[in-house]
Amino acid sequence: xxxxxxxxxxxxxxxxxxxxxxxxxxxxxxxxxxxxxxxxxxxxxxxxxxxxxxxxxxxxxxxxxxxxxxxxxxxxxxxxxxxxxxxxxxxxxxxxxxxxxxxxxxxxxxxxxxxxxxxxxxxxxxxxxxxxxxxxxxxxxxxxxxxxxxxxxxxxxxxxxxxxxxxxxxxxxxxxxxxxxxxxxxxxxxxxxxxxxxxxxxxxxxxxxxxxxxxxxxxxxxxxxxxxxxxxxxxxxxxxxxxxxxxxxxxxxxxxxxxxxxxxxxxxxxxxxxxxxxxxxxxxxxxxxxxxxxxxxxxxxxxxxxxxxxxxxxxxxxxxxxxxxxxxxxxxxxxxxxxxxxxxxxxxxxxxxxxxxxxxxxxxxxxxxxxxxxxxxxxxxxxxxxxxxxxxxxxxxxxxxxxxxxxxxxxxxxxxxxxxxxxxxxxxxxxxxxxxxxxxxxxxxxxxxxxxxxxxxxxxxxxxxxxxxxxxxxxxxxxxxxxxxxxxxxxxxxxxxxxxxxxxxxxxxxxxxxxxxxxxxxxxxxxxxxxxxxxxxxxxxxxxxxxxxxxxxxxxxxxxxxxxxxxxxxxxxxxxxxxxxxxxxxxxxxxxxxxxxxxxxxxxxxxxxxxxxxxxxxxxxxxxxxxxxxxxxxxxxxxxxxxxxxxxxxxxxxx
Numbered sequence: 001x002x003x004x005x006x007x008x009x010x011x012x013x014x015x016x017x018x019x020x021x022x023x024x025x026x027x028x029x030x031x032x033x034x035x036x037x038x039x040x041x042x043x044x045x046x047x048x049x050x051x052x053x054x055x056x057x058x059x060x061x062x063x064x065x066x067x068x069x070x071x072x073x074x075x076x077x078x079x080x081x082x083x084x085x086x087x088x089x090x091x092x093x094x095x096x097x098x099x100x101x102x103x104x105x106x107x108x109x110x111x112x113x114x115x116x117x118x119x120x121x122x123x124x125x126x127x128x129x130x131x132x133x134x135x136x137x138x139x140x141x142x143x144x145x146x147x148x149x150x151x152x153x154x155x156x157x158x159x160x161x162x163x164x165x166x167x168x169x170x171x172x173x174x175x176x177x178x179x180x181x182x183x184x185x186x187x188x189x190x191x192x193x194x195x196x197x198x199x200x201x202x203x204x205x206x207x208x209x210x211x212x213x214x215x216x217x218x219x220x221x222x223x224x225x226x227x228x229x230x231x232x233x234x235x236x237x238x239x240x241x242x243x244x245x246x247x248x249x250x251x252x253x254x255x256x257x258x259x260x261x262x263x264x265x266x267x268x269x270x271x272x273x274x275x276x277x278x279x280x281x282x283x284x285x286x287x288x289x290x291x292x293x294x295x296x297x298x299x300x301x302x303x304x305x306x307x308x309x310x311x312x313x314x315x316x317x318x319x320x321x322x323x324x325x326x327x328x329x330x331x332x333x334x335x336x337x338x339x340x341x342x343x344x345x346x347x348x349x350x351x352x353x354x355x356x357x358x359x360x361x362x363x364x365x366x367x368x369x370x371x372x373x374x375x376x377x378x379x380x381x382x383x384x385x386x387x388x389x390x391x392x393x394x395x396x397x398x399x400x401x402x403x404x405x406x407x408x409x410x411x412x413x414x415x416x417x418x419x420x421x422x423x424x425x426x427x428x429x430x431x432x433x434x435x436x437x438x439x440x441x442x443x444x445x446x447x448x449x450x451x452x453x454x455x456x457x458x459x460x461x462x463x464x465x466x467x468x469x470x471x472x473x474x475x476x477x478x479x480x481x482x483x484x485x486x487x488x489x490x491x492x493x494x495x496x497x498x499x500x501x502x503x504x505x506x507x508x509x510x511x512x513x514x515x516x517x518x519x520x521x522x523x524x525x526x527x528x529x530x531x532x533x534x535x536x537x538x539x540x541x542x543x544x545x546x547x548x549x550x551x552x553x554x555x556x557x558x559x560x561x562x563x564x565x566x567x568x569x570x571x572x573x574x575x576x577x578x579x580x581x582x583x584x585x586x587x588x589x590x591x592x593x594x595x596x597x598x599x600x601x602x603x604x605x606x607x608x609x610x611x612x613x614x615x616x617x618x619x620x621x622x623x624x625x626x627x628x629x630x631x632x633x634x635x636x637x638x639x640x641x642x643x644x645x646x647x648x649x650x651x652x653x654x655x
Contacts, residue, residue, distance in 0.1 A: 005405060005440050005442055006416070006417065008417065008436060008438070008439075016437050018303050020057075024053065029053065036447070037517060043451045044452070044475060047070060054295055054450075057302070058298040061092050061095055063086045064084065064085060064264070070476070071083055073476060076505065077490070078476075081291065085266070086264040086266065089160045090160045090161035091260075093331040094157060095332065097118050098118060099118055101115070101116055102115050102117040103120060105149060105339045107342045109347075113150070115150055120150075120331075126247050126252035127157075127252070128159075128161045129251045130158075130249055131162060134220070135220075138162065139165065140164045140189075141186060142167075143166075143185070143189070144169070147193055148341045149225070152324075153328050156168075161261075161262050163263035163269065165270045165272070166272055167181070167187065167273040169181055169275075170318040172196070172203070172318070180636060185285055187216070188220050188221075190212075192205055192209050192222060193205055193224070193226075194206055194229055199345075206233065209222065210237055222237055222239060223240075223241050224243065225243045226244070272428065277637050286484060287483050288481055288482070289482045296477070296478055300326075300430055301313075304419070304421075304433040304436070304447075304449065306391075306392070307330060307333045307335055308333065308334075309334040312338060312360060313335050313362070313363045314356070314363065317615075323396065325428060338355065340355065344366070350385070352370075356385065357385045360389035362390060362391045364393050365393075366393070369398065369553070371404045371407060371408065372546050375404065375407045376552070381412050382410075382412055390413055391416065392418075393419070396421045396430075397616055398542075399422075399543075401546060402443040403546065404546075406442070417436055419445075420432075420434075422445055426497070427480065431449055431452055431471065432518075432521075433446065433449050434446050434447070439516075444518035444519065448517075453475035454472070455473075466512065466513070467512060468510060469510070470500070470507075470509075470510070470511075471508075471509040471510070471519075472506050472507060474505075480505070481493065508525045509524060509525060510537045523539040523542075523620075527557070529557075531566060538556050540599060541554075541599055543595075544594040545569065545571065545591065547594070550586070551587065552572045554570060555570050555619075555620060556568065556620070557627060561602075567602055567603075568604075571605070572608065605652050609640060609642075609643040609646060610643060611641065613637055622635070623647050629648075
């Protein structure tokens with residue numbers, strides 16, 4: 001067994017929520033549980049007891065409890081959780097109403113403002129009253145085309161307090177990308193900011209909003225949030241309302257402080273509609289339920305992230321990524337939730353560490369791409385910033401390589417729990433997470449999520465350990481989608497997750513369970529390379545290429561070639577660098593040493609840019625389609641669709 005990079009102190013283990021939870025389980029349900037491994041086994045063997053324990057430990061607020069925890073557990077899909085319960089998502093997130101800070105908002109220019117829990121409750125009450133006055137009711141869809149600002153949180157809470165279904169698009173989406181999403185769900189109300197910031201520039205949203213209206217005929221009112229301008233120009237936007245005016249309308253003014261009539265809903269009532277990336281067609285509208293999102297997020301945040309009221313949680317995300325939904329759920333814990341709008345590297349690469357120092361951030365959430373970028377930029381936050389409060393670093397979005405683990409412990413903070421986590425929009429949560437009472441091993445996700453029967457299957461559906469295979473979940477869990485929008489018979493939903501292994505959730509990640517009980521993710525299964533029948537995860541190659549100083553980023557795909565598949569690596573090089581023979585050789589040598597000779601690409605080609613989704617994920621499948629002359633079905637899902645043109649008709653790939 002390899003030596004860990006970090007172990008929690010005895011004091012940290014003793015104070016952890018997970019330790020308190022383990023004691024609770026011992027007292028009430030299972031007195032012989034000795035450690036986390038036993039707790040995990042119990043959580044999947046006794047799902048009814050486990051999820052009831054989470055409900056009680058996290059203090060979920062409900063007007064009516066359920067006599068049963070789960071029915072039809074043997075159906076996958078088809079299990080029903082807490083069928084008798086009645087609750088409201090917003091009520092749980094607004095359970096605290098004191099003067100502690102709830103939301104702290106920064107953008108590229110620095111600190112902007114904060115809201116206390118009392119202020120957040122009062123503003124939500126006023127917006128909820130205004131929406132009710134506009135006729136919003138249970139089951140209506142309310143959409144947001146907004147940056148990561150406090151108004152997005154308030155609008156979501158107001159809508160869901162009424163039982164409406166909330167859906168978001170980041171404002172950097174093009175018009176067609178928004179229509180592809182919102183056009184399917186037919187919202188009645190659309191919230192939109194007048195613009196957003198990124199990389200030192202201001203971007204106007206109002207012109208796209210004027211175009212959007214004509215293609216979203218169900219929208220009855222557009223609520224415009226002044227962000228870049230005090231009084232935005234609403235000319236040409238029909239049925240437009242300004243946020244300040246709506247907050248000051250008669251219905252809102254008449255609300256007594258603290259008054260919200262929270263609509264009491266079944267556990268499986270729709271809460272959020274999230275969207276698949278849409279890189280292979282029109283995005284799927286994934287419907288998540290009220291209770292499922294709430295209990296899954298509380299389990300992850302309280303037990304796996306060890307959050308309490310004294311924490312200050314940050315995750316770099318836009319409103320177009322499910323990590324926004326995850327982040328704001330922490331209001332139910334009562335901690336400070338830190339929001340940020342803009343580039344994580346602008347106006348200087350230290351901006352997020354400035355934020356961490358000033359706000360005494362305790363949990364910092366980011367991505368492998370960010371950690372790689374600041375490492376290559378030579379940042380040494382441990383030397384330049386006071387990060388004494390920082391206790392945990394979370395990373396997700398793509399696999400985190402071993403070198404980034406080293407960088408965190410050498411250059412950011414040696415005494416921190418580095419939790420690489422993995423899940424997705426599909427479950428609005430995680431399959432693999434951190435464990436605050438266990439060690440961190442280089443390149444590994446610490447643990448499978450409690451209550452999640454996560455396995456790795458080989459090609460014939462046998463569970464394996466220490467081998468690469470398909471990440472699956474072999475039993476139901478509360479945050480499974482309740483379905484796809486406009487999929488009444490569930491056919492598309494079943495095809496998406498249960499076609500490969502009937503009765504088992506097939507997630508689409510290429511993974512491995514380790515002897516320490518952790519997990520390694522090697523990339524998406526559908527992007528796995530298969531030269532001469534050998535399966536290679538793309539992350540295995542990225543881990544090596546990222547160590548080459550001349551390379552900024554890369555994408556690797558399999559090219560169909562003479563009856564086989566050959567590996568082609570595309571690299572975006574540092575400014576002033578050319579892909580000459582010495583650079584090519586350094587890349588190949590690094591891959592050969594760090595992975596194996598089989599991983600060495602047959603071709604290495606320089607390109608000016610790498611296409612990514614708006615949440616920052618590399619799109620191997622879109623590049624592969626371009627290489628083979630196949631159409632990319634939905635380039636609107638990309639942050640930089642013009643980059644795809646760089647991969648068409650490349651003469652370097654004709655020999």
